[in-house]
Amino acid sequence: MTSRILVMPGDGVGPEICREAVRVLDVLAHDHGLDIELDEALVGGAAVDSAGDPLPEDSLAAAREADAILFGAIGGPKWDSQPRDKRPESGLLRLRSELGLFANLRPAILYSQLAHASSLKKEIVAGLDIMIVRELTGGIYFGKPAGQGTTDAGRREAWNTMRYDEDEIVRIGRRAFEIARARGGRLCSVDKANVLDVSQLWRDVMNELATAYPDVELSHMYVDNAAMQLVRAPKQFDTIVTTNLFGDILSDTAAMLTGSIGMLPSASLDAAGCGMYEPVHGSAPDIAGQGVANPLATILSVAMMLRYTLERGDLADKVETAVGAVLDRGLRTRDIMDDETQVASTQEMGGAIVDML
Amino acid sequence: MTSRILVMPGDGVGPEICREAVRVLDVLAHDHGLDIELDEALVGGAAVDSAGDPLPEDSLAAAREADAILFGAIGGPKWDSQPRDKRPESGLLRLRSELGLFANLRPAILYSQLAHASSLKKEIVAGLDIMIVRELTGGIYFGKPAGQGTTDAGRREAWNTMRYDEDEIVRIGRRAFEIARARGGRLCSVDKANVLDVSQLWRDVMNELATAYPDVELSHMYVDNAAMQLVRAPKQFDTIVTTNLFGDILSDTAAMLTGSIGMLPSASLDAAGCGMYEPVHGSAPDIAGQGVANPLATILSVAMMLRYTLERGDLADKVETAVGAVLDRGLRTRDIMDDETQVASTQEMGGAIVDML
Numbered sequence: 001m002t003s004r005i006l007v008m009p010g011d012g013v014g015p016e017i018c019r020e021a022v023r024v025l026d027v028l029a030h031d032h033g034l035d036i037e038l039d040e041a042l043v044g045g046a047a048v049d050s051a052g053d054p055l056p057e058d059s060l061a062a063a064r065e066a067d068a069i070l071f072g073a074i075g076g077p078k079w080d081s082q083p084r085d086k087r088p089e090s091g092l093l094r095l096r097s098e099l100g101l102f103a104n105l106r107p108a109i110l111y112s113q114l115a116h117a118s119s120l121k122k123e124i125v126a127g128l129d130i131m132i133v134r135e136l137t138g139g140i141y142f143g144k145p146a147g148q149g150t151t152d153a154g155r156r157e158a159w160n161t162m163r164y165d166e167d168e169i170v171r172i173g174r175r176a177f178e179i180a181r182a183r184g185g186r187l188c189s190v191d192k193a194n195v196l197d198v199s200q201l202w203r204d205v206m207n208e209l210a211t212a213y214p215d216v217e218l219s220h221m222y223v224d225n226a227a228m229q230l231v232r233a234p235k236q237f238d239t240i241v242t243t244n245l246f247g248d249i250l251s252d253t254a255a256m257l258t259g260s261i262g263m264l265p266s267a268s269l270d271a272a273g274c275g276m277y278e279p280v281h282g283s284a285p286d287i288a289g290q291g292v293a294n295p296l297a298t299i300l301s302v303a304m305m306l307r308y309t310l311e312r313g314d315l316a317d318k319v320e321t322a323v324g325a326v327l328d329r330g331l332r333t334r335d336i337m338d339d340e341t342q343v344a345s346t347q348e349m350g351g352a353i354v355d356m357l
Numbered sequence: 358m359t360s361r362i363l364v365m366p367g368d369g370v371g372p373e374i375c376r377e378a379v380r381v382l383d384v385l386a387h388d389h390g391l392d393i394e395l396d397e398a399l400v401g402g403a404a405v406d407s408a409g410d411p412l413p414e415d416s417l418a419a420a421r422e423a424d425a426i427l428f429g430a431i432g433g434p435k436w437d438s439q440p441r442d443k444r445p446e447s448g449l450l451r452l453r454s455e456l457g458l459f460a461n462l463r464p465a466i467l468y469s470q471l472a473h474a475s476s477l478k479k480e481i482v483a484g485l486d487i488m489i490v491r492e493l494t495g496g497i498y499f500g501k502p503a504g505q506g507t508t509d510a511g512r513r514e515a516w517n518t519m520r521y522d523e524d525e526i527v528r529i530g531r532r533a534f535e536i537a538r539a540r541g542g543r544l545c546s547v548d549k550a551n552v553l554d555v556s557q558l559w560r561d562v563m564n565e566l567a568t569a570y571p572d573v574e575l576s577h578m579y580v581d582n583a584a585m586q587l588v589r590a591p592k593q594f595d596t597i598v599t600t601n602l603f604g605d606i607l608s609d610t611a612a613m614l615t616g617s618i619g620m621l622p623s624a625s626l627d628a629a630g631c632g633m634y635e636p637v638h639g640s641a642p643d644i645a646g647q648g649v650a651n652p653l654a655t656i657l658s659v660a661m662m663l664r665y666t667l668e669r670g671d672l673a674d675k676v677e678t679a680v681g682a683v684l685d686r687g688l689r690t691r692d693i694m695d696d697e698t699q700v701a702s703t704q705e706m707g708g709a710i711v712d713m714l
């Protein structure tokens with residue numbers, strides 16, 4: 001059965017990194033029997049510019065029909081002063097919500113070849129391999145009521161609601177327990193249950209779920225402590241599960257521990273395993289169009305797509321092995337370069353992976 | 358005029374570290390003309406045990422009458438299963454709220470003598486000196502509505518409200534601009550304005566305030582990016598201002614960058630400059646009563662008290678100089694020890710500071 005893949009390049013470096021990832025998909029299709037059909041759609045600032053909407057109707061329709069989406073990056077100073085619903089970010093948020101992509105998987109892996117790039121001491125981060133499972137369609141990102149108004153005294157006020165119900169917590173919790181089981185068997189749930197009612201429910205439901213996963217060791221940590229522990233001793237973590245907002249903050253912290261955010265992929269999955277795959281890094285408007293962006297996070301997002309949606313773990317392994325081999329050969333884009341390595345353009349890096357495959 | 362200081366030792370290592378800080382206050386009173394009167398009150402788990410309330414009426418009354426509070430630490434596994442209003446934390450939250458302690462100052466300073474303790478590379482953190490100004494009596498910690506209920510479908514749900522009005526933002530903003538002006542002149546306001554309405558109001562008000570502080574350079578950063586930048590290149594920051602929840606997370610991240618959280622003091626101030634002073638570290642129940650806790654964060658909290666409430670900057674300098682001198686001599690409590698230094702007990706460390714003074 002042919003899988004439909006929608007490419008949404010977005011803004012900034014999005015188009016150039018997606019181009020390299022598509023070359024990888026092409027070679028897998030031609031040489032390794034991957035049965036796919038590619039389509040492309042506008043999203044983000046590019047869609048605001050051409051259609052006045054960061055997620056135009058036809059883009060959303062195409063996304064609904066796709067089995068998997070390869071997403072580049074969105075945003076840039078050009079659109080920062082737009083009203084919130086016309087900002088690139090709101091296209092992304094609507095996409096997550098409309099497609100029910102509630103499970104955001106953000107691995108933070110340190111490639112041994114790039115250990116020098118971390119701002120942390122080598123012994124603290126060598127071998128780092130954490131999976132952060134972030135709830136992506138609930139919590140304060142989507143809670144109602146939300147808005148601005150005025151108090152009785154005529155002063156401006158504004159509010160957002162952090163809300164979860166147990167069904168939302170159960171579905172992300174199950175996904176996280178399953179992922180932890182397939183990894184190191186340890187799951188740390190991060191909340192702020194000493195202050196927030198919504199965190200207390202989160203913690204209660206995680207504890208209830210735990211009885212169905214006796215082989216997974218569940219622990220709990222407050223978010224402030226988790227942020228500290230990530231800096232102090234990140235290798236203590238195996239799999240982390242947390243809410244939308246805490247996951248936003250902690251997954252970026254964890255990513256930066258590696259020092260090579262240009263290497264990190266992510267997946268956003270729905271209940272059926274369809275999903276959106278994108279690099280963790282942003283649209284980097286300052287270097288867009290120069291051919292210096294690192295395409296490896298996007299190429300590794302293709303590997304996640306192969307594993308989680310296309311059920312071709314064999315090809316996912318191939319892509320990941322190719323990335324390792326290219327790093328071993330000393331090829332580096334500018335962001336991960338050091339004195340002993342050789343600088344490659346976006347296209348050269350993509351080409352090197354294609355050649356390996 | 359005699360200043361009234363209330364000591365609230367709390368739980369875990371709280372009593373033993375407060376004891377050393379009180380010795381420091383005593384010597385300043387006897388030898389350096391500091392005019393103070395000391396009193397003591399129960400708070401936290403200790404107060405739950407003896408009065409069934411983490412902030413008994415008479416403790417609150419004593420706190421209201423004090424010019425400054427020296428606070429130890431609260432909490433421990435013993436009280437974790439209590440209902441939320443009987444937990445040590447809620448005593449602390451009520452104290453902040455009842456006394457109007459809206460401005461939480463959390464410096465993250467790396468002592469050159471302790472640079473080895475950081476999990477970050479030396480060149481990334483050497484000379485680190487950040488001040489985080491956290492809003493402490495609003496936001497999601499106190500927003501209404503908050504609670505648990507059931508949905509129409511009979512499922513449990515829970516919610517908290519992140520709310521600010523412009524008066525709350527103005528008062529913390531002014532305080533932060535003034536602090537930034539007295540430091541490096543750069544203020545970074547951290548929010549999530551690309552997603553949250555309440556952050557958009559926060560950002561708008563900060564921008565409005567900026568016109569009154571032309572000598573301070575205001576910038577804005579999203580909280581996820583701020584968490585990354587703290588790990589990547591923390592020295593880019595001078596003063597950070599942010600909301601209650603983001604400040605909770607980011608100030609702990611920043612503290613941990615130094616690797617010596619046993620050294621970090623904090624202040625929580627009201628509109629008049631009265632305040633509560635406490636170490637950033639927690640109650641550490643695992644080492645309580647062993648005489649190994651580091652009293653320096655509490656002693657440095659006394660220095661902050663001297664500077665911000667007692668208006669004795671001269672004595673604050675003396676205390677800070679004494680701490681530096683004791684570190685120079687190679688004296689260390691267990692938490693900050695290395696191969697070349699000499700281990701000191703809580704009491705020996707306190708005594709060394711007292712001797713210096």
Ligand SMILES: CC(C)[C@H](C(=O)O)[C@@H](O)C(=O)O
Pocket residue numbers: 089092093248551552581
């Ligand atoms: C762009 C923004 C809305 C988004 C988020 O906060 O979820 C981003 O930071 C991310 O983590 O994917």
Ligand SMILES: CC(C)[C@H](C(=O)O)[C@@H](O)C(=O)O
Pocket residue numbers: 194195224446449450605
């Ligand atoms: C104990 C807890 C309620 C408190 C907070 O979240 O404010 C603590 O983490 C702090 O930062 O002082």
